[in-house]
Amino acid sequence: MIMEGEPVNVKEFQELARQALPKMYYDYYTGGAEDQYTLKENVEAFHRITLRPRVLVDVSRIDLSTTVLGYRVSAPIMIAPTAMHKLAHPEGEVATARAAAACNTIMLLSFISTCTVEEVASSCNAIRFFQLYVYKRRDVCAQLVQRAERKGYKGIVLTVDTPRLGRREADIKNKMVAPRLKNFEGLLSTEVDDDEGSKLEAFAKETVDDALSWRDLGWLRSITNLPILIKWVLTREDAIKAVEVGVDGIIVSNHGARQLDYTPASISVLEEVVPAVGEKVPVLFDGGVRRGKDVFKALALGAQAVLVGRPVVYGLAAKGEYGIKRVIEMLKDELELTMALSGCSSVKDITRSHIRTERERLQSML
Ligand SMILES: Cc1cc2nc3c(=O)[nH]c(=O)nc-3n(C[C@H](O)[C@H](O)[C@H](O)COP(=O)(O)O)c2cc1C
Numbered sequence: 001m002i003m004e005g006e007p008v009n010v011k012e013f014q015e016l017a018r019q020a021l022p023k024m025y026y027d028y029y030t031g032g033a034e035d036q037y038t039l040k041e042n043v044e045a046f047h048r049i050t051l052r053p054r055v056l057v058d059v060s061r062i063d064l065s066t067t068v069l070g071y072r073v074s075a076p077i078m079i080a081p082t083a084m085h086k087l088a089h090p091e092g093e094v095a096t097a098r099a100a101a102a103c104n105t106i107m108l109l110s111f112i113s114t115c116t117v118e119e120v121a122s123s124c125n126a127i128r129f130f131q132l133y134v135y136k137r138r139d140v141c142a143q144l145v146q147r148a149e150r151k152g153y154k155g156i157v158l159t160v161d162t163p164r165l166g167r168r169e170a171d172i173k174n175k176m177v178a179p180r181l182k183n184f185e186g187l188l189s190t191e192v193d194d195d196e197g198s199k200l201e202a203f204a205k206e207t208v209d210d211a212l213s214w215r216d217l218g219w220l221r222s223i224t225n226l227p228i229l230i231k232w233v234l235t236r237e238d239a240i241k242a243v244e245v246g247v248d249g250i251i252v253s254n255h256g257a258r259q260l261d262y263t264p265a266s267i268s269v270l271e272e273v274v275p276a277v278g279e280k281v282p283v284l285f286d287g288g289v290r291r292g293k294d295v296f297k298a299l300a301l302g303a304q305a306v307l308v309g310r311p312v313v314y315g316l317a318a319k320g321e322y323g324i325k326r327v328i329e330m331l332k333d334e335l336e337l338t339m340a341l342s343g344c345s346s347v348k349d350i351t352r353s354h355i356r357t358e359r360e361r362l363q364s365m366l
């Protein structure tokens with residue numbers, strides 16, 4: 001039963017988060033880069049994909065479960081790495097991990113977390129991957145990767161879209177602060193003395209290694225035995241390179257439109273990247289997922305699972321661990337209903353022919 005005032009879909013958590021958060025933090029979580037063209041497109045491009053359901057299929061039992069890099073999850077819906085959860089809720093990433101465990105899914109812990117790798121690991125038995133930014137201080141990165149490996153994280157997600165931080169104008173106006181990042185205590189100062197604009201941008205500028213290149217995948221391999229996924233692949237050219245250098249998985253993502261504005265909507269990139277990758281490595285996807293139907297569409301385009309960014313943070317800000325659980329459950333319920341009404345009783349039944357994209361619409365006009 002839905003209580004009065006309870007959200008009935010994931011989108012309604014955004015307003016609850018706005019009410020719960022100081023403006024500076026809400027703007028940080030919500031915002032995209034510059035004109036926010038891609039931010040809008042990430043969501044709207046889903047609306048241009050329609051469904052091609054089949055009937056008279058036995059859908060009396062629907063199985064949402066799947067595997068990601070060999071790990072069984074209850075549904076193809078995972079938690080994207082997003083920074084600084086303590087700005088949203090005092091329990092921070094520990095609450096997020098507990099929600100992931102309760103939903104039987106995978107959490108990707110951000111490199112820029114406000115709880116430590118160890119605190120998150122000891123809080124519950126969620127399957128966790130660790131997201132990495134490569135800093136000029138490679139020794140700090142190596143220590144964090146090794147700490148994550150020791151604490152049972154199952155994969156490293158290398159985010160490669162941030163040689164500089166994207167220009168997020170609300171953060172500049174708000175003079176966004178960078179809080180204490182406990183993971184770096186004793187390793188790296190997170191103090192920045194820049195009064196001009198976003199302190200986060202100044203912090204990124206000071207720390208991130210903007211000389212990082214494909215060659216450095218060899219370095220990462222040399223410091224960990226964990227599978228390596230690469231996050232932010234938006235072209236067939238980079239997809240092919242990523243496979244050539246031997247990554248174990250690809251995440252199609254435009255960083256929730258926070259980095260390079262005017263990249264295409266993330267969902268529209270799958271049609272280019274999936275055929276280039278073939279079956280060589282799994283392709284995951286994020287950007288703009290707000291409905292179970294969006295998960296269905298991403299799967300139809302060849303993604304193995306999706307990651308959810310902002311809705312998870314909004315759930316956390318509004319209602320803590322319970323809020324995140326509700327966000328994931330809502331997406332799962334909507335996916336289940338979409339599958340039932342489309343004639344798919346398991347995720348492997350969802351195929352390219354269950355959707356119609358712009359490509360087919362244009363072809364039908366010729
Ligand atoms: C507030 C916020 C912080 C983020 N922090 C990180 C991060 O630390 N590392 C990373 O790889 N991606 C980060 N991302 C990008 C997400 O992992 C993901 O790509 C994006 O949020 C997906 O889009 P969505 O928010 O529309 O679901 C962040 C996104 C947001 C909204």
Ligand SMILES: CC(C)CC(=O)C(=O)O
Nearest residue numbers: 083112162165200204258
């Ligand atoms: C501090 C930032 C690098 C975290 C991030 O990835 C983001 O805000 O999108």
